[in-house]
Amino acid sequence: MRFAIEKKELMQSVQHLVSVAPTKNASPILTNYLIDANAEQGMVKITTSDLDITVVVEFAAAVSEGGTIAVSARHFNEIINLMPEAIINFWRHDELLKIESNKIDYNLLIADHTLFPLVPEVKLDKAFTLDAQLLSRMISKTSFAVSTDVNRAVLTGVCWKIMPNEHLMAATDGRKVAEIRIKNSSLLPKQPESDANETNFLDKTSNEDYLEKIIPVKTLVFLQKIMDNSAKEIKVLIESSKVIFSYDKYLVFSQVLEHKYPEYQKAFVTDLQNQFVIDRANLHNAIRRVALVAPMDNLRIRFELDSEKFEVNTSNRDTGDAKENLDEYNFSGSQTGVSFNYRYMLGILEAIDSDKVVIKLGSSKDPLMIYNMSNKENEEITFLLMPLRS
Amino acid sequence: MFRRIKGQNQVVDLLQRAIEQQRIAQAYLFHGSDGVGKFMTALYFGMALNCYSSSEYRPCGVCSSCHKFLQFEHPDFIYLFPTVNLKLSPEGEIKDSDALKQYESYINNKIESPWQDFFFSGSTEIRKESISLLIKRLEYSIHEAQHRVVIIENADMMNTQTANAFLKTLEEPPQNTVIILTTEKLPQVLPTILSRCQPVYFKPLSQSVIQDILFDGFKIDTVVAKSAARISGGNLKTAIRVAHDTENSTRDKAFELMALAAKSKSLEHLNHVLNHKDNTDALLDMLAYLGVIANDLVNIHYAPDEVTNFDRTDFLKGISHASIPDRVPDYLLLLDDFSRKVDGNVNPSLIRINLFIATKNLLTP
Numbered sequence: 001m002r003f004a005i006e007k008k009e010l011m012q013s014v015q016h017l018v019s020v021a022p023t024k025n026a027s028p029i030l031t032n033y034l035i036d037a038n039a040e041q042g043m044v045k046i047t048t049s050d051l052d053i054t055v056v057v058e059f060a061a062a063v064s065e066g067g068t069i070a071v072s073a074r075h076f077n078e079i080i081n082l083m084p085e086a087i088i089n090f091w092r093h094d095e096l097l098k099i100e101s102n103k104i105d106y107n108l109l110i111a112d113h114t115l116f117p118l119v120p121e122v123k124l125d126k127a128f129t130l131d132a133q134l135l136s137r138m139i140s141k142t143s144f145a146v147s148t149d150v151n152r153a154v155l156t157g158v159c160w161k162i163m164p165n166e167h168l169m170a171a172t173d174g175r176k177v178a179e180i181r182i183k184n185s186s187l188l189p190k191q192p193e194s195d196a197n198e199t200n201f202l203d204k205t206s207n208e209d210y211l212e213k214i215i216p217v218k219t220l221v222f223l224q225k226i227m228d229n230s231a232k233e234i235k236v237l238i239e240s241s242k243v244i245f246s247y248d249k250y251l252v253f254s255q256v257l258e259h260k261y262p263e264y265q266k267a268f269v270t271d272l273q274n275q276f277v278i279d280r281a282n283l284h285n286a287i288r289r290v291a292l293v294a295p296m297d298n299l300r301i302r303f304e305l306d307s308e309k310f311e312v313n314t315s316n317r318d319t320g321d322a323k324e325n326l327d328e329y330n331f332s333g334s335q336t337g338v339s340f341n342y343r344y345m346l347g348i349l350e351a352i353d354s355d356k357v358v359i360k361l362g363s364s365k366d367p368l369m370i371y372n373m374s375n376k377e378n379e380e381i382t383f384l385l386m387p388l389r390s
Numbered sequence: 391m392f393r394r395i396k397g398q399n400q401v402v403d404l405l406q407r408a409i410e411q412q413r414i415a416q417a418y419l420f421h422g423s424d425g426v427g428k429f430m431t432a433l434y435f436g437m438a439l440n441c442y443s444s445s446e447y448r449p450c451g452v453c454s455s456c457h458k459f460l461q462f463e464h465p466d467f468i469y470l471f472p473t474v475n476l477k478l479s480p481e482g483e484i485k486d487s488d489a490l491k492q493y494e495s496y497i498n499n500k501i502e503s504p505w506q507d508f509f510f511s512g513s514t515e516i517r518k519e520s521i522s523l524l525i526k527r528l529e530y531s532i533h534e535a536q537h538r539v540v541i542i543e544n545a546d547m548m549n550t551q552t553a554n555a556f557l558k559t560l561e562e563p564p565q566n567t568v569i570i571l572t573t574e575k576l577p578q579v580l581p582t583i584l585s586r587c588q589p590v591y592f593k594p595l596s597q598s599v600i601q602d603i604l605f606d607g608f609k610i611d612t613v614v615a616k617s618a619a620r621i622s623g624g625n626l627k628t629a630i631r632v633a634h635d636t637e638n639s640t641r642d643k644a645f646e647l648m649a650l651a652a653k654s655k656s657l658e659h660l661n662h663v664l665n666h667k668d669n670t671d672a673l674l675d676m677l678a679y680l681g682v683i684a685n686d687l688v689n690i691h692y693a694p695d696e697v698t699n700f701d702r703t704d705f706l707k708g709i710s711h712a713s714i715p716d717r718v719p720d721y722l723l724l725l726d727d728f729s730r731k732v733d734g735n736v737n738p739s740l741i742r743i744n745l746f747i748a749t750k751n752l753l754t755p
Contacts, residue, residue, distance in 0.1 A: 024483040024490055029463045050481075051465050052530060115458055117465040118534040150480045150522050153529040216530075241531035255530040258564055 001067025002091035003037045003044055005059075007083045007101070013059045013249065014046060014077060016226055020055050021048045021073035029115040032070040035090075035097075039066040048073055049117050053219045054253040056119060070113035071097050079106055122244055122251065127237035132227045132247065134182065135234055138169045139220045141180045141381055144347045146217045147173030154259040157214040162238075164210075171217070172264045176344045177384040178351065179264075184378045213243055214261055219254035226250050267384055269367060272360040274333030276305065277373065280357040282326060284349045286312050290322045291342040300388050301342045303361075306335035314342075338364050339388040348383045365389075391434055391451045395427050397599035401590055405435050409448075414439070414537070415588040417560050417569040419545070421576045422592025425627030428572040429543060430504065431592070433459065436467060436539030439568065455535065462497055466535035468524055471496070471543040472514035482523050505630045516548040521556050528564055538567040545571035546578035553580045560586045594624020604633050617641065617698045620685075621678035632675060640672055644679035645702065651749035652709040663742045670732050673741065677729050680749070681722055688715050711755040721752045 014033075022030055034047040044061045047054065069092055079099055080088070088101040092110070099106040139158070147155035152174075161168040170179040223245060227234065235246040245252040287301065294301050294314040301314040310331070313323035338361055345368075349357065354373035361368045370383040392402050401420075408414050418435075420428040437449035437459045449456050458464035476493060477485035484490040492510050499508040524540065532538050540563075548556070560583065563569055571587060573579055595603075600619040603626060604610040610618070610633045622629035632640070650659045682698050687710045689696045690703065697703060728741050 022481070022483060024485065024487075027463055027465075028494070029461075049465075051527075051533060112461070114454060115461055115463040118454075120534070148480070150526050153526040156526075255533070257529050258531050259529055 001035075001037045001069060002065040002089075003061045003063040004087050004089045005044070005061040007080065007085055007088050009059065010061075010088065011080055013057050014080065016222070017046060017048045017055055017057060018073055018077040019225075020050055020053060020222065022050045023074060025050070027051075029070065029111060030117075031073055032111045032113075032116070033073045033076055034068065034070050034113055034116045034119075036068045037061070037063045037066050039063045047116070047119055049119075051117065052216050052255050053222060054117065054119060055222070056251040056253075058249050058251070065091070067092055068113050069097055070111040070116055071108050072111075075108060079108075119253070120242075122237065122246075124235055124237060124244075124246055127235040127244070127246065129233045129235050132229075132232060132234045136224055136227050138167070138180050138182065139224050141351050142169045142171040142178045143217050143220050143224075144351060145171040145173060145176050145178035145383075149173070154214060154257050154261060157216045157257045158220055159261040160213050160215055162211045170261075170264060172262070175341065175386045176348065177264050177267060177382070178348070179382045179384075181380040182378060183380065211238060212261060213238060214257040214259065215243055215254055216257065219243075219245075219252065223247070223252060226252075264384075267367060267386070268382070269362065269369065272362040272366060272369060274331070274336050274362060275358065275360045276310070276329050276331040277356050277358050278310075278326065278329040280349055280352050280355055282328070283312075283357065284346065286324045286326055287342050287345060287349075290314050290324050291346075293319045293322045294342055298388060299341045299343050300339050301345075302337060302339040304337040305329075305331060307331045336361060336363060338366075338368060340368065340385055341388060344385055348385060351381075351383065353381075391449050391456075392438065392447070395431050395434060396603055397595040398427055398431060398592055401431060401592060404590065405431070405438075409438055414568055416563050416567070417571065417587040419579070419584065419587035419589045420570060420572040420592060421579075421589060422574070423594055423623075423625060424574050425505070425622075425625035425629075426592045426595055427626070428592050429500075429541070432541045432570040432572060435570065436537070436541065436568070439537040439539065440464075440466075440535045459539075460501070462501060464535065464539075465533040466538040468527060468538070468540045469497075469543070470516055470520050470524060470541070472510075472516050472547040473520070474510045474512040474514055475517065476519070478517075478519040478523060480523075480526075482527075505627050507627065514547065516542065516545070516552060518552045518555065521548070521552050525556070525559050528559060528567060532566060536566065538564075540567065540569045542569065542571045544573060545583065546573045546575045550580065553583055557582055557586065595622075595626055596624070600624070600626055600629045604629060608633065613699075613701055617679075617682055620682050620698050621675070623678075640675045641679050641699075644676050644683060645699075645705065647676070647680070647746065647749060648683060648709060648753070649705070651746055652753045654750060654754070656746070656750070659746045660743070663739050663746075667738075670738055673732055673738050674729055677725050677732070677745070680745075681725050684718050684721050684725075684752070688718050691715065709753055711753075713755065714752070717752050721748060724748050 017033065021033065025031060030050055036045040042060055042063050043058055044063060045056055045058045047056045083101050083104065086101050088099060091098050095110055097108040097110050099108065142158050146158060149155065155173050158169055158171045165183065167182040168179065170177065226247060231248040237244040241256065243254045243256055290301055290312045291314065293316050295316045301312060304311040304313065310326045310329050311323055312326065313321065315321035348370050352372055356373035358371040358373055359368055364387060367387060368385045370385065372381055375381060392406060395402055420432055422428060434449055437456045440455045441448040441450055442453040442455050443450035451460065455464065459467055462469060473493060474489055476489045479485055484493060496508045499506060560569060597619040600622055601615045604615040604618060605612065608630065614633050618629045618633040621632060686697045686699055686706050690706050690710055699706065728745060731741055732738065
């Protein structure tokens, strides 16, 4: 194996990969990159994997001799990072990878590349295409709501449901729900042959007319990182046990969580009597101010409101209490009060796009439903926050 | 490669039939004493389930899947064993660098020399975090294998809470997942675990099997191999350890004790006991050797061909006498009792003194 490439170009390609490669894993081979140089096409492929997510980046380089090696990911990235701006040469000599640029020489020990997990062949002709910005938006509206509890692994993923004319992404940790629906049939492939494929993969999920995959949040966060406007579209291929994304020079394989996603919609309450509309930034600031003294154990703060008065308050046995009265809000309904975890509320408010936020609430036992003042066309975003018992 | 598992033909047949008929249980419990091939069988079974070779002699041991299994690097092979606290992060990274080193040497030892036991510094168990991580990994889809393989070694080393957390997964693992538990102490496995597995018993290896393995695999000469096989009690690990014992010092010590006892040189023995503080392992080995020698003392009268230590025939003839055959059964029972006491942390010096007196009584005509 022998190839040469400009430092800047290589750095651009590999800078995101190192976050994937685990460092202290039970499986030492995964701390390596799999580097595959193809002399005929003049392309170099670098693969990294932590089993949940496998990323392949392919870029052009001056390859004079093909070959495959595995080499420590951390060292590779650090070396490239500190190299001066110049052309870097790589070649394999016995069991060493030689990296040379100007007067700098490295000999890196290489690992047994046959141990590296298989990277399956992909045929992207069955894939469908999504607008990258839209996907990024769907991810940012939901990924904050996933659970971190390893005991319920299914909730550590984001549920992606594809229905004939709708995309739905949802995440929940049992205390809050974030859901975004994109109602746009034009998102689905229009060409007849891909239509056939579409129904084809729908068939696989037996007699249901939708496809549901639970994708680990790690994958989605990584996708957001690499989607930097260098390409407009992202290709998505859904297989039974994995989901493959192709964006620009990246190919991302993600395992899916094989589990039924809980029916979070059951928690949605549609007939809440009370509703108020308020400036998002004002509410956000008020909550942050009051929350300074909120109890550390349950992070509880409380809304007390009727048509005359809107009070955000908290009380803490150890430190004291705080309250703030808000004005400039529109309230309809009867007097009510509800307690909740302020951190979840802030997370939801940060995901709200419009200047004003609509919050529907019932009694102190009913969940809070939070909406944008106005949604974008063909888009519906719903947030739910469960109350704390008072 | 299944044929490389010696002396467990019944088990190998059972597993091979399961593969042929595609009737693979969701969970197996391999039980039997230490050093009889439980882990090796589990590993080869996992390899056989995933081997790419088309021949009927699977696993082939050379295809890419088998290669990854043998290096413990297969992405769909999960191996749990009792460890010290690794300070696992939820993503499965081992935070404690010292523990990581030990973890790696454990795996290396398992690959390079599985017949040696690796000891962690610190108390070990199968920890809650490891099981949580396993459950999480099982929720993800399979990577490249046909069957995901989970091996949990010494499954008795789980506390009740951990075991209970694991029950649901054990009963209904995801599709195409085989969980293999191994244990030496069947009675210590929770009944709730036990009832969810198909138990597979591994019997102690027969002496001839151990002798063959020592001779073929480790180039150990017949005399040593024979006595090592005799005293190992069907445990290959013990047999190999005994056989590698440098110049058989334990065997020589056992003979030395016999010689002293025969000449009633109690004082000399007492000095010996006071000056040499042997570890309990060596004492257990010596007890086992004494048993073999006592056996020989009888055999030398009735079946001279069966004598294990035939290089010491003259010595054995010298100390044997007419009433020995009657006394040996009691002596052997006493030796058994001593080994139990060693396990029960009785003072080793005390045992050695009692042992000497018992041996003296045996040998006094």
